[in-house]
Amino acid sequence: MRLLGRDDELAQLRAFVAGAMESGGSLLLSGEPGVGKSALLRAACDHAVGAGARVLSAAGVEFETDLSFSALNQLLLPISGEIGHLAAAHRDALTVALGLGEGSPADRLVVSTAVLLLLQRVAGHGAALLVVVDDLPWLDRSSAEVLRFVARRLVGTRAGFLAAGRTDEESLFDHAGLPAMVVEPLGTHASAELLSRCYPALPSIARRGILAQAQGNPLALMELPVAEYDPTADSARGRLRSHFAARVGRLPGRERRLLLFAALHGSGDPRVLAAAGGEPDGIDALARAHQLGLVRPTRGGFDFRHPLIRSAVVEASTGRERRAAHERLAEGLADQPERQAWHLAAAATGPDERVARLLVRASRWALGRGDAANAVAALLRAAELSPLAADRGRRVAEAAYVGADVAGRIRSVPGLLEDSRRLDPELRSSLEVAVAAAYVLINDEGDVDTAHRLLVKAIEARGGRDATDRALTEALHTLLTVCWFGGRTQLWAPFHDALARLEPNPPEVLSWCAATFADPVRTAAAVLDDLDAAIAGLYEESDPVRIVRIGMAAFFVDRVAGCREAHWRVVEDGRRGGAVSSAILALIHLCLDDVFTGRWEQAQNLAEEGLDLCDRHGYRLLRWPLWFGQAAIAAYRGNAREATSLTESMIEWAAPRGVRPVQWYSCHVRAVSALGECDFERAYHHLSAISPPGVLASHVPLALWGVLDVVEAALRTGRHAEARAHVEALWVAGVAGLSPRLALLTGGAEGLLADDDDLFEQALNVPGSERWPFDHARVQSLYGERLRRRGATSRARSHLDAALDTFTRLHARPWIERARRELRATGATRRLTGADRALTPQEMRIATLAATGLTNKQIAERLSLSHRTVADHLYRIFPVLGISSRAALRDALNSLPSGP
Incomplete structure (x- = not known):
């Protein structure tokens, strides 16, 4: 039957299908419920099949949004036999994601790439391909993210992506930048014609009432004339829901049961339903439902005519019927434990520890994929099903921790913690409660000392030595963070003691962070080889928490470059509403890496994005590293007013809370400003507040950033003994061996003190040191100054000129002026050139x-x-x-x- 009033839309869809069969592409339909999106999708599918294309279809299911990759499984099941032709990494990732094989959950990017390659392969080895997805707002999040990735990358293939969403429901596709077509209600003429075609004998007065109430909505036009009047329904949609519920009520019990299986499973595939419900195959089993217009046949089974019917089927069932259906569905999903866990949870009538444990396992899988929201949901449902109060409280507390540490739900944590204490008053000193509470304390109030006491007490009460105890290792990760923010050496003793007790060995990432983030001067060298290997393997890592923790371990030893791609994946996940806390930490690492590697415009943008996330989600503590990034750039560029304002904000927040590293970072910014202004006495004062000259203070990793600054400020103020002591301390600690950047800065410091050209030359030629352009130019400039004073004018000009070029490119105004002054002192008359004056x-x-x-x-x-x-x-x-x-x-x- 021709779709009335849809000639323009059908023409656009035919043109899209023809183009997609040749060169790929994507198109999103949107409109109100019942406006005819599904009918247009079916028309597009028929046209594609008639043109020789293969069609894969799926639909979001309201009752399966908590099941990761459920829609993707539905979509790809017909071509699952092709997965074996993919490369091993992509094959394994996709089989695990779809529940077709066992293994560790793969990175979302790897799964997304695998799906894209699979679709390209199918389209390239036969007929062109059209992927059709209905009800986008009800897709599970994991499937939606993968399909959004795929939809944006089909141009140039022989595969098209056509999907439909609703204007009254948000989806991940709303801001994906894909071509879109809005399906408007039918016009007056088309509405009247459709109503006349369906109900030619309808009295005029009733016809006018239906037309007025339907407002051009095709579903309402076709169904309202036969819908019983419902005084409780305040809209056409409400009347339709009541109407469909009444039809469902007229079905035989066997058909209602089969429809309920389909509604809860999300598939009308009779093979699946037969396995779960023992029903015969085919549409024949649903003759009455078909006659009443509730379902329609498809190539693989049947489908509901409209999502409202699916909802009506569920609403018309009793609680006992729904539980029985979930239980039967779970029996057929033994090979898909996550889906099985949720169906068993829905079937449970009371506490059930076996199901609770399955849900905890499901939460681990969801968390490993970066699906923190579903991980929290699984833990809270596991708590509800836990027979013992201690288990209920512990699982609520773990949900609170995941919500705060990963999911961006820190504001919900105090309520969850209160629930956990109410469930089990003895839980107050448990690890789970302590970790969640500590996270709230440091991220909201910044109360370092209270957080430290809570964690130490809970860790000691646990008395554990088992390195595989996940709660214990998470507590130690949190304690490490609290100790670092506290900035006092005495806070670290309980952490190091607990770490040393773990058997057989502490987890690797925890050990690396303890060695490189806590006190890299003394402990980093021993783990650098292992850390480098872990960084090299980040391309296949999927856990956002592990990624940012490796980034933390890489931070003070200047290895963030190797973590950037993985960190960007975490940021993208956070932008889509995934692991928000991890995304903020990734933004911090990327931002500060950009600060030190001269990508200052990008660093500013990342800082603003990170600050926005902090403000929206309540992560107050994480604002100050981003403020520091902005302040450092301002100091490098001579914007003293902005640098001072930002550091004052940092100190104003941190000082009353005892967050000492904030004061060190502020001192670093002020020292940079002072050095740029040649106020070496002020610079020396600020640098000494971080770590005294001649000392690389214990558990003060920030002291590494000032190794050259301290020596220059000391020499410029006549403190030669202090400068000598500092260089000796650098040499004894082997600081130059930690990274190319530190080798560059240490070599520059040694060259300043020893008046030795070779030391400067060696520093400037350290492989990889050019990645830090500002630091490289600093050493060049200092070397040029030294050469000028010795009368080596030509060589001095060469180094000063190179330094000036870098400072000019970075718009580092104070350093531009210093380099120019030195150049003028050599007799050079370099004028402000077009390159110097160029604006971006x-x-x-x-x-x-x-x-x-x-x-x-x-x-x-x-x-x-x-x-x-x-x-x-x-x-x-x-x-x-x-x-x-x-x-x-x-x-x-x-x-x-x-x-x-």
């Missing part, structure tokens, strides 16, 4: 808009930036253009060279 495209846009008189806020809105970013850009633009006010912008821009 972003800066040029901002400067041009500012020259027209727009405010920073107006510019920010037009360019989708923050007003702080605009102000920062202008603060750098003015000295580059040689001006000091906005009024001079127009003339300065007009004077720029127009060509290269």
